[in-house]
Amino acid sequence: MSFFERLAGRIEEVDSVVCVGLDPDPSRIPEHLRDRDLPRWAFNRRIIDATHSHAAAYKPNAAFYEDPDGWRALTETIAYAHGKDVPVILDAKRADIGNTARQYAKLVDPDHSHSADAITVNPYMGRDSLEPFLLQEGIGVFVLCRTSNPGGSDLQDLELASGEAVYERVAALCDLWNANGNVGLVVGATAPEEIEELREQVPDLPFLVPGVGSQGGDAEAAVEFGLSEGVGVVNSSRGIIFAGEQDSERRSGIDGESDDFAKAAGEAAKRLKKRLNRYR
């Protein structure tokens, strides 16, 4: 089964296009979990318990795990998400010369419960830098196209001699690179006009749309144009996992063991699901 078939099944099962971003900033993990063996794993496990029934996918960002304990926390997290039947997109934004990319491509393996099912990649180095990912039929490959950050326009909006913008060229290439039906685009919700344009340009590619929640992106455009035949996901990380920060800080000061932060995350995921479903 392809990654996008699996994602489509999960979207239908939970009636949700919410992707929960697992970006466990160590400085924001509740006090009472910080002396655990792997605080990020302890945190993520509680977040997954509270959010999985609203989650079409989880997206851990590798930046939050790139140290020895971090990789242990990440692999435990991925296996636990799989135990709840939720696909995992590793947000690693990788790509390199072929010899190196072949090693990066091992980060994703749908047959291994501790490995992610899909990955984000960077198109800057061109086709050969992505080939080891593209050749794996069973995985999802989300290519950065028009990112959500303020500097996303610095290079991606530049007009080429052909008249198209760089991000439009990326989308056109991704359409060509999609021989195995495993390619999607990353398009930020903070660029709603570009999402709309891209949906017209590449109707068959599902989008991963980050930037709603903390970055203030356009949830309606994210859903209206982010989905291809109903498949695609809208990511929120801090807006879900730290939704209860104020409450849990206050309460953990009282009993020191409160998991109210997870309950707040579950409620935030449910709220986002309902909000996004209004536009599906």
Ligand SMILES: O=C(O)c1cc(=O)[nH]c(=O)n1[C@@H]1O[C@H](COP(=O)(O)O)[C@@H](O)[C@H]1O
């Ligand atoms: O590839 C991504 O997921 C990504 C692309 C992009 O254009 N913008 C973007 O915010 N992201 C990631 O999506 C997540 C957004 O986090 P929040 O702003 O906390 O919801 C982070 O992990 C970002 O690194």
